[in-house]
Amino acid sequence: MNHVDLPLWVTIPGTLLLVFGGLLVLIGSAGLVKLEHFYARMHPPTMGTTLGTGCVLITSMLVSSALEQRPVIHEILITVFVVMSAPVSAMLLMRAAVYREHRKRPEPTQPLDDIGGTIPPRD
Amino acid sequence: MNAVFDYAAWFASLCFVLAMLCALVRLFIGPAAQDRVLALDTLYINGMLTLLMLGIRSSSTVYFDMALLIALFGFASTIALAKFLLRGEVIEP
Amino acid sequence: MKPTPGRWPIALTCVLVVMWLLLNQTLALGHLLIGIVLAVLLAWATRYLRPLQPRISRPWLFVPLLFMVLADIVRSNIGVARIVLGLVGERKVRSGFVRIPLDMRDPHALAVLAGIVTSTPGTVWVGVDEGGKRLTLHVLDLRDESEWVRWIKQRYERLLMRIFE
Numbered sequence A: 001m002n003h004v005d006l007p008l009w010v011t012i013p014g015t016l017l018l019v020f021g022g023l024l025v026l027i028g029s030a031g032l033v034k035l036e037h038f039y040a041r042m043h044p045p046t047m048g049t050t051l052g053t054g055c056v057l058i059t060s061m062l063v064s065s066a067l068e069q070r071p072v073i074h075e076i077l078i079t080v081f082v083v084m085s086a087p088v089s090a091m092l093l094m095r096a097a098v099y100r101e102h103r104k105r106p107e108p109t110q111p112l113d114d115i116g117g118t119i120p121p122r123d
Numbered sequence B: 001m002n003a004v005f006d007y008a009a010w011f012a013s014l015c016f017v018l019a020m021l022c023a024l025v026r027l028f029i030g031p032a033a034q035d036r037v038l039a040l041d042t043l044y045i046n047g048m049l050t051l052l053m054l055g056i057r058s059s060s061t062v063y064f065d066m067a068l069l070i071a072l073f074g075f076a077s078t079i080a081l082a083k084f085l086l087r088g089e090v091i092e093p
Numbered sequence C: 001m002k003p004t005p006g007r008w009p010i011a012l013t014c015v016l017v018v019m020w021l022l023l024n025q026t027l028a029l030g031h032l033l034i035g036i037v038l039a040v041l042l043a044w045a046t047r048y049l050r051p052l053q054p055r056i057s058r059p060w061l062f063v064p065l066l067f068m069v070l071a072d073i074v075r076s077n078i079g080v081a082r083i084v085l086g087l088v089g090e091r092k093v094r095s096g097f098v099r100i101p102l103d104m105r106d107p108h109a110l111a112v113l114a115g116i117v118t119s120t121p122g123t124v125w126v127g128v129d130e131g132g133k134r135l136t137l138h139v140l141d142l143r144d145e146s147e148w149v150r151w152i153k154q155r156y157e158r159l160l161m162r163i164f165e
Helices: A008-034 A044-068 A076-104 B002-029 B033-057 B062-087 C010-024 C029-045 C059-085 C107-119 C145-164
Strands: C096-101 C123-128 C134-139
Touching: A008 A044, A008 B002, A008 B033, A008 C059, A044 A076, A044 B033, A044 C059, A044 C107, A076 B033, A076 B062, A076 C010, A076 C107, A076 C123, B002 B033, B033 B062, C010 C029, C059 C107, C059 C145, C096 C145, C107 C123, C107 C145, C134 C145
Parallel strands: none
Antiparallel strands: C096 C134, C123 C134
């Protein structure tokens, strides 16, 4: 697959980061399917967007720096962009979900006992 | 050591593809519209990571630009969809 | 009322130049010049979009903030992974909304806090009420509400107030 032998300072951290990041992203997306309520489902995909993406991008930087024999850091652009944009979309989605929930159930109900099954307090 | 790294790269790609499948499941079954938008958000992040893994495994940098474009358009579309759920229109006068 | 442009956005211009150079992966003089021209034009075009200018009094405090956020992200990633995998023992995981009274008023500090809270798995920012006095969070693993209030106030709010005020 790789035609060049990668040095050890790439392969050892790269292997660890890829396994860790892959597991994190998979667990995050599994939580998206598994958890019961929408508000609880908001949380697990964040694992993939923060640490999962970070792990893969660090590995990508290491590999391309080793291949081109100079520091390659343009992957940091994706990191910065994802780090800045993911919270914005999550917040807007949360706000949309709260708004739709309020419209559906105008009276605040008793908190349910399952994960996240409560209606948010109204201001 | 290179072989171990290749296995790790395969493993990570497999994880990302399975994660995309999970997001697809939520996209199809999601009871509410916001579930589907959240699934789409997860799906584009996972797709971007799969592309980056392709770039790592084939030792080329052309996939970087595609990943950046996916990140940009995915963000814009998630924002547009969430805004539509919130107000019923995307660009307000 | 016609909005007045603030002072020249120096930081935005510098970031745009650096972004151009990173995208082209070069430090050549020609690309540097094109980048500077583009950055100045774009900064000029967007100068009416920012009515508020941030006042950052202690910028060096962003460094400990960054490390704190990284440590929290790693820790809460592990916590959320345990909940998804069901490794919490017999305990029933309860999640819900927390209200936190705020002393911060600076909108930029609130924006930074919102970004930090949302990019940490396990907590999502829901919103602040009218006067910016109370903040609502959704927490996945809600054991003790007063613990979360103390966590946000002591760990982040104090540091952000020192940075922005």
